[in-house]
Amino acid sequence: MKKTNLEEKEFLQKYDSSMFEKPSVAVDVLIFTIEDDTLKVVMVEREEFPYKGCLALPGVFVGIEESLEEAVKRGVKVETGLTDIYFEQLYTWGDVRRDPRMRIISVSYMALVSKDQLYAKDAGGDIGRLLHPVEEVLQKDCEVAFDHKKIIEYARERIKNKVEYSDIAFNFMSEKFTLPKLQKVYEILLDKELYKANFRKKISNMVAETEEYTSGDAYRPSKLYVRNSEGDCK
Amino acid sequence: MKKTNLEEKEFLQKYDSSMFEKPSVAVDVLIFTIEDDTLKVVMVEREEFPYKGCLALPGVFVGIEESLEEAVKRGVKVETGLTDIYFEQLYTWGDVRRDPRMRIISVSYMALVSKDQLYAKDAGGDIGRLLHPVEEVLQKDCEVAFDHKKIIEYARERIKNKVEYSDIAFNFMSEKFTLPKLQKVYEILLDKELYKANFRKKISNMVAETEEYTSGDAYRPSKLYVRNSEGDCK
Numbered sequence: 001m002k003k004t005n006l007e008e009k010e011f012l013q014k015y016d017s018s019m020f021e022k023p024s025v026a027v028d029v030l031i032f033t034i035e036d037d038t039l040k041v042v043m044v045e046r047e048e049f050p051y052k053g054c055l056a057l058p059g060v061f062v063g064i065e066e067s068l069e070e071a072v073k074r075g076v077k078v079e080t081g082l083t084d085i086y087f088e089q090l091y092t093w094g095d096v097r098r099d100p101r102m103r104i105i106s107v108s109y110m111a112l113v114s115k116d117q118l119y120a121k122d123a124g125g126d127i128g129r130l131l132h133p134v135e136e137v138l139q140k141d142c143e144v145a146f147d148h149k150k151i152i153e154y155a156r157e158r159i160k161n162k163v164e165y166s167d168i169a170f171n172f173m174s175e176k177f178t179l180p181k182l183q184k185v186y187e188i189l190l191d192k193e194l195y196k197a198n199f200r201k202k203i204s205n206m207v208a209e210t211e212e213y214t215s216g217d218a219y220r221p222s223k224l225y226v227r228n229s230e231g232d233c234k
Numbered sequence: 235m236k237k238t239n240l241e242e243k244e245f246l247q248k249y250d251s252s253m254f255e256k257p258s259v260a261v262d263v264l265i266f267t268i269e270d271d272t273l274k275v276v277m278v279e280r281e282e283f284p285y286k287g288c289l290a291l292p293g294v295f296v297g298i299e300e301s302l303e304e305a306v307k308r309g310v311k312v313e314t315g316l317t318d319i320y321f322e323q324l325y326t327w328g329d330v331r332r333d334p335r336m337r338i339i340s341v342s343y344m345a346l347v348s349k350d351q352l353y354a355k356d357a358g359g360d361i362g363r364l365l366h367p368v369e370e371v372l373q374k375d376c377e378v379a380f381d382h383k384k385i386i387e388y389a390r391e392r393i394k395n396k397v398e399y400s401d402i403a404f405n406f407m408s409e410k411f412t413l414p415k416l417q418k419v420y421e422i423l424l425d426k427e428l429y430k431a432n433f434r435k436k437i438s439n440m441v442a443e444t445e446e447y448t449s450g451d452a453y454r455p456s457k458l459y460v461r462n463s464e465g466d467c468k
Binding site: 007015021023048061066068089091092096 | 242245251254259282295299300301303323325328330339341399
């Protein structure tokens with residue numbers, strides 16, 4: 001409960017917020033998807049200095065009358081054409097010299113989106129061009145702006161850890177999927193091969209069978225499953 | 235790899251970082267411990283407006299030449315007398331009107347510390363006075379500054395979740411402890427009673443027996459255990 005009295009009002013009126021030099025605050029977003037059995041991240045080519053021509057995470061400065069989430073929404077729309085994506089806050093980066101222009105503190109947000117959803121939410125029709133394989137981006141000779149390589153590495157680790165104890169892998173799945181496809185996604189995210197029996201046991205509680213089968217490809221039909229959102233990670 | 239050329243140098247020299255109005259950035263810290271079988275959080279009484287006289291999390295503005303972690307260290311020392319505490323970043327709070335003075339974005343950091351360690355790291359000798367039971371602080375009629383009640387609630391939830399899949403409960407233990415004591419700490423953090431058999435099974439991998447027993451109290455001696463840092467949460 002906040003007490004407001006005359007003395008406090010006066011204090012606030014006289015408060016000079018320019019007493020100290022302030023940092024700038026930006027948001028940067030990491031949008032991951034899986035395409036062609038590869039983990040990819042949305043990146044844009046910088047059109048301006050610094051790091052002109054380098055790949056960067058989409059991001060904007062936070063407006064003085066704008067919440068962090070509003071800045072994320074705006075930045076994503078302006079830089080990628082995507083709308084209606086659900087983001088979670090990842091981490092805030094505050095190294096003093098992370099930007100050559102000035103002190104910029106960046107709050108990073110992450111979204112994990114299935115390829116179907118990503119293309120569906122792409123108003124600009126250009127999203128395919130912005131998808132870059134994470135492994136390629138993290139390679140030594142890839143020119144990535146600012147500390148964005150470090151941010152991507154951090155997010156990559158976070159995903160790997162979280163797959164073990166949560167159901168975030170399902171974010172990358174279409175509504176209906178086969179179990180081999182789900183296993184493949186787990187393998188991509190964990191960056192290792194899994195034993196089918198162990199994998200099936202681990203996820204048994206998290207999926208529900210449908211009456212449907214795959215069709216139309218050269219393999220024999222596989223049963224389709226959906227996410228069982230009431231199930232727990234074992 | 236950053237390309238620096240004449241054009242970029244010129245751009246950076248001319249860059250006017252005062253083009254846009256900037257928010258202020260602060261760090262706020264949550265230091266939790268367990269004392270008298272109660273989860274407590276370190277809070278200070280505000281000596282100045284706004285929220286004069288209310289409880290607040292220790293915090294400072296981030297200096298323009300100071301990293302977030304440096305600001306945390308400085309703020310904790312100045313406001314609580316504690317030094318050498320390990321913090322993890324928790325979450326960044328950016329609601330536009332969260333402070334009546336001006337736009338302030340706050341990066342919160344959390345530490346979980348055993349009571350023994352907390353008192354050992356207290357240079358000022360005053361830390362006991364700053365410990366407040368989390369449940370009391372979260373009560374409706376407790377006068378807490380800014381959105382700090384919300385931040386504490388968020389941290390409380392995070393701890394509860396993390397206890398389930400990690401070994402963070404051990405942060406609250408002395409070096410050697412009995413299993414009933416460990417169970418009690420789990421119960422406090424999870425806010426529910428646990429069945430002894432299930433609990434012992436869950437933590438069996440995370441503790442190692444010593445040859446020592448408790449002594450000096452009225453009960454019969456109990457075996458002392460240490461954390462087995464190679465063990466995994468089952």
